[in-house]
Amino acid sequence: MTILVTGATGNVGKHVVAELAAAGEPVRAVTRTPSRVPGGVPVAQGGIADVPGMLDGVDRVFLVWPFTHADDAPPIVSALASQVSQVVFLSARGVSDDSPLFHARIEKLLRDSGVGTTFLRAGGFATNTLEWADQVRAGVVRWVYGDAGRSLIHERDIADVAVTALTSPSHLGAAYELTGPETLTQVEQVRTLGAVVGRDVRWEEMPVGEARESMLARGWDQDFLDNGLAYWASLVDEPETVTGTVEEVTGKPARTFAQWAIDHTADFR
Numbered sequence: 001m002t003i004l005v006t007g008a009t010g011n012v013g014k015h016v017v018a019e020l021a022a023a024g025e026p027v028r029a030v031t032r033t034p035s036r037v038p039g040g041v042p043v044a045q046g047g048i049a050d051v052p053g054m055l056d057g058v059d060r061v062f063l064v065w066p067f068t069h070a071d072d073a074p075p076i077v078s079a080l081a082s083q084v085s086q087v088v089f090l091s092a093r094g095v096s097d098d099s100p101l102f103h104a105r106i107e108k109l110l111r112d113s114g115v116g117t118t119f120l121r122a123g124g125f126a127t128n129t130l131e132w133a134d135q136v137r138a139g140v141v142r143w144v145y146g147d148a149g150r151s152l153i154h155e156r157d158i159a160d161v162a163v164t165a166l167t168s169p170s171h172l173g174a175a176y177e178l179t180g181p182e183t184l185t186q187v188e189q190v191r192t193l194g195a196v197v198g199r200d201v202r203w204e205e206m207p208v209g210e211a212r213e214s215m216l217a218r219g220w221d222q223d224f225l226d227n228g229l230a231y232w233a234s235l236v237d238e239p240e241t242v243t244g245t246v247e248e249v250t251g252k253p254a255r256t257f258a259q260w261a262i263d264h265t266a267d268f269r
C-alpha cells in the first residue's frame with residue numbers, strides 16, 4: 001500500500017519523499033510540477049484539491065496544507081477518512097481547539113472524521129530565515145523584535161519524525177510538539193548566519209508598522225499577519241521553549257540552528 005506525500009516539493013515534503021524512497025517504501029509524490037520531483041519517484045500530478053482522486057491504493061498520507069485558511073478542507077478530509085488508515089498532518093505548535101489557526105480546524109476535522117492521525121505540531125521552521133538571504137548578503141538584516149527568542153526547527157528533523165510516524169504504527173493517535181534543540185533570539189540567528197557565511201552581518205530593528213505594511217503589500221493575510229506579529233512581540237519577554245520530542249521519536253538529537261545554517265550556506269552566499 002502506497003504512502004501519498006502532499007507538499008512533496010516543499011521544505012519538509014521533499015525530504016519525506018527522499019527518505020521514504022531511500023528506505024524502499026512505496027511512495028507517491030503530489031505536485032503540480034512533476035519535473036520538481038526526483039526521477040524514479042511516482043508522481044500524482046495536481047494540487048491539494050485533487051487529492052480525493054489520488055487515493056487508489058493509498059494507505060497513509062503525509063498532509064501539508066498549502067493555504068492560510070481551511071475553507072476547502074472538509075471534502076478533502078472526508079475523502080481521506082473514507083479511503084486511508086492514517087494521516088500524518090503537518091500542524092503547528094500551540095494548536096488548541098480555540099486557536100484561530102487553520103491548523104486547529106484541520107486537526108479537528110481529521111479527529112472528528114475517525115481516520116487514524118498523527119499530528120506534527122511544529123514550531124517555527126529555520127527555513128523562515130531564508131527570507132533574510134538578500135539582506136544577509138548585503139550585511140544588514142532589518143526586521144522586527146530582534147530580541148524575540150525562537151527554538152527554530154530544521155526541516156529535516158520534521159521529515160525524520162514524519163517518516164518514523166508513517167512507517168511505524170506506534171505513533172497513531174500521537175500529537176508531537178516539535179522544536180529545535182535551543183532557543184536563539186533573532187539577533188543571535190543573524191549572528192550565526194554571518195559566522196557561517198564568513199561575513200559581518202548586523203541586525204537593524206524595523207518599526208512594527210513598517211513591517212506590517214510591507215507584508216500586507218506582499219499579499220499576507222491580514223489576520224494571519226497580525227496574529228504572527230503579536231506572537232513575535234510576546235517572544236521578547238517569553239521566549240519559546242524547547243521540547244525533546246524529535247530525539248524521543250527518532251532517537252537522534254534535533255539539529256542546531258548552526259547546523260541548519262551550514263546545510264544552507266549556499267542560500268546565503
Ligand SMILES: NC(=O)c1ccc[n+]([C@@H]2O[C@H](COP(=O)([O-])OP(=O)(O)OC[C@H]3O[C@@H](n4cnc5c(N)ncnc54)[C@H](OP(=O)(O)O)[C@@H]3O)[C@@H](O)[C@H]2O)c1
Pocket residue numbers: 006007008009010011012013030031032033036046047048049064065066067090091092093122123124125128
Ligand atoms: N514555516 C513555519 O514556521 C511553519 C511552522 C509550523 C507549521 N507550518 C506549516 O507547514 C506547512 C508548509 O510546509 P513547507 O514549508 O514544507 O511547505 P512549502 O515549502 O511552503 O511548500 C508548499 C508545498 O505545497 C505545495 N502547494 C502549494 N500550493 C498548492 C496547492 N494549491 N495545492 C497543492 N499543493 C500546493 C507545493 O507543491 P507544488 O508547487 O509542487 O505543487 C509545495 O510542495 C504549512 O501548512 C504551514 O502552515 C509552517
